[in-house]
Amino acid sequence: MCQSLVQMFGLLFLLPVLVHSEDSSWPAREFRGAFVATVANMDWPSSRHLTTNQQKNELINLLDKLQKLNFNAIVLQVRPAGDALYNSKLEPWSYYLTGEQGKPPSPSYDPLEFAITEAHKRNIEVHAWFNPYRARSGSTSSVGLAQNNVAHIYPQYVYKYGHDLWMxxxxxxxxxxxxxVFLDVVTRYDIDGVHIDDYFYPYPVSGTxxxxxxxxxxxxxxxxxxxLSxxxxxxxxxxxxxxxxxxKTIKPYVKFGISPFGIWQPGYPHGIHGFNSFTSLYADSRKWFKEGWLDYLAPQLYWQIDPPAQSYPAxxxxxxxxxxxxxxxxxxxYASAVxxxxxxxxxxERQVEISRSRDRKSFGNIHFSAKVFVENMHGMSDVFHAxxxxxxxLTPEMSWLSCPNPPKPSNVKTHGYNISWTPDTSGHxxxxxxxxxxxxxxxxxxxxPKDSSSFAVTEIGSYVIVSVNRIGIQSTEERFTIGLSTSSVIG
Known part of the structure; x- marks a missing residue:
């Protein structure tokens, strides 16, 4: 088990760490995620008719913009409806990639592998987002299903319900x-997390x-x-x-999270009214969290701050x-609500401020969806960047997960305002x-990124460099000072 920050740094790093020295309190550790929906070509790819290069370029543009806005995670929908945005032997290629379920991209590439590689270059985590039971989305109701779609493999257990097919x-x-399907992705891909949204049993169809x-x-x-219930x-x-x-048996460092409907049951807390996910989706999301089955819970609080019936802060x-x-x-x-x-x-902006105000209890936000920021809808990117x-x-530390400790940066040197070190070879x-x-x-x-070996600072003063592993554990530090004529080797 990785050592805790207390063991690493003592009391200093238990205190809130500030990004600025002025009067702000932006945390140095905060999960800043964006949902990247593939169903209905919502966020990426924007069309099922894009070429491989167009798909790649579009995703690179998306990641570049999120990196510029200081996001550090995407929740990428890899299984929208019994299909795959990756090379799978268990399920067909997604219709949203090529316009035909079961048809691979041409020229061939693996979108999930590509996304992971490009995201990690930018210090962006990739949480693979699965819909566990939808077999076909209503947006593709007139589209043929591939022979290896679950509806053909187990037709007795796949039903038409509303506009969808449901397992x-x-x-x-x-x-x-x-x-x-879940474990296949965990085994074969270098994902940072597994994610499920609010679809378990389907949202009820009136009278059916x-x-x-x-x-x-x-x-x-x-x-x-x-x-029955x-x-x-x-x-x-x-x-x-x-x-x-x-x-955790396969990869004890892979995070597991769910973003359930934001109301567990009406009346919890007092005064809350609305849809009952406990009785209608059969989702006992409170139990999953209280039992410790989840590393993170991301309740969909898609309401405004002030209305008391669905109060965001309450x-x-x-x-x-x-x-x-x-x-x-x-x-x-609900960023798309703009x-x-x-x-x-x-x-x-206020909602993020409220989340931050619950210090040491609330650790970040995931915004639905990435398109709002990539396209700067209603100036959202400008507001968030400013x-x-x-x-x-950094993403928050998950000390209860297991992974090797990261070695501290080695052969750290300074010359003027430039810092250099030997890149890690441990893989941790x-x-x-x-x-x-x-x-x-x-x-x-x-x-x-992990392959970095140098950086140029802009101010004189005392600095610390640490390496960080995939669950947020920091190494012991290397301290150094930058001065007008500094030139030294630190340890």
Whole structure:
């Protein structure tokens, strides 16, 4: 198990670390994520008719803009509907890549592998986002399904429900297939996290119950004694607990997170009204968090601050109270509401400020969706760059995960304003962080990719460089001083 920051640095790094020396309090550790939706070509790729090079260039542009805005994570939708945005032997290539399900990109490339490589160059984590049970989205209802789509493999357990095709979470073969899909990606790709959104059992279609009566009857016949609603919830609980355990068995450093519907049940907390995800989606999201199955919870608090019926701060505080294992809460924020609901950019700015004000309890935000920032809709990028994400940040430390400790930077040298060091060869470094000691705190100056070996600072003073591993554990530090004529080797 990696050492904690307390062991590494003592009391100093338990204190809030500031990015600026003025009156701001932007944290040096904060999860700053953006959802990158592929369903309906929402965020990327923008069209199913793009060439391979166009897809690559579009993704590079997206990552460049997020890096410039000091984001440090994307939640990339890799399985929107029983399909794959990566090279899979279990499921067909996605319709959203090529316009034909099962047809690979040409010239051939692996979009997920490409995304990971390019994101990591920019110190951006990649959390692979899966829809566990949707077999076809309504946006492709007239499109043919590939022969290896789950609807053809297990037709008795895939139903038309509303405009979609939906897998039956109560069928063991469906559960097993979903787990294989998740673990295949964990095994073969250098992802930083596994992510599920709010779709478990589907959102209800008015007047139509989900058609799983034969699966439930089989359960009862075999001796099961749960009522229908409890049985459905137990099916989802089983999936979440199973994934939590098996992801860590394969790679104990891969993070597991879910962004459920933001209201667990109406009345929690008092005065909250709205859709009941516990009884309608059969999602006992509070249980998943309280049991410690999740490394982070990102409740979709897609409401404004002030309306009391769905109060952003009231719901955030309630979710923070459920965090019995002291894992992480990263609020999901509805950035697209500046278009869809005509919210002001100030609303989103205030929401991040509220999350930050719950110091040491709320650790960041994930914004839906990336397109708002990439296209600077209603000036969102300008606002966030100037007022919200003004400087880089490391992702928060997850000390309960397991990974090798990062070695400290070696052969650190200074010459004038330039710093150099020998790049890591251990494979245990994800990035380097340089801090500047100003006004009695170490302010984060920059975060650099693992292959970096030099950096030029702009001010004289005392500095620290550390290496950081993939779960946020920092190495012991190398301290150095930059002066007008500094030239030295540090350790």
């Amino acid at each position: 039956d979470p109560g069928a063991s073969v469906i559960q097993d297939h979903a787990v294989k 119950d989900f058609p799983d009566s034969h699966t439930y009857s089989s359960y009862k016949t075999s001796g099961g004694n749960l009522g 409890d049985w459905r919830r137990n099916n989802i609980n089983t999936l979440i607990q199973n994934l939590s355990t098996r992801i 719901l955030l505080d309630w979710w923070l109270e459920q965090n019995t294992h002291q894992h992480h809460v990263y609020t999901s924020n 278009i869809a609901k005509h919210w002001s950019t100030h609303e989103l 007022k919200v994400y003004t400087s880089p940040a 470094v994800r990035s380097y962080a340089i801090f500047h000691f100003i006004a009695e705190v170490f302010g984060l100056v920059t975060v650099l």
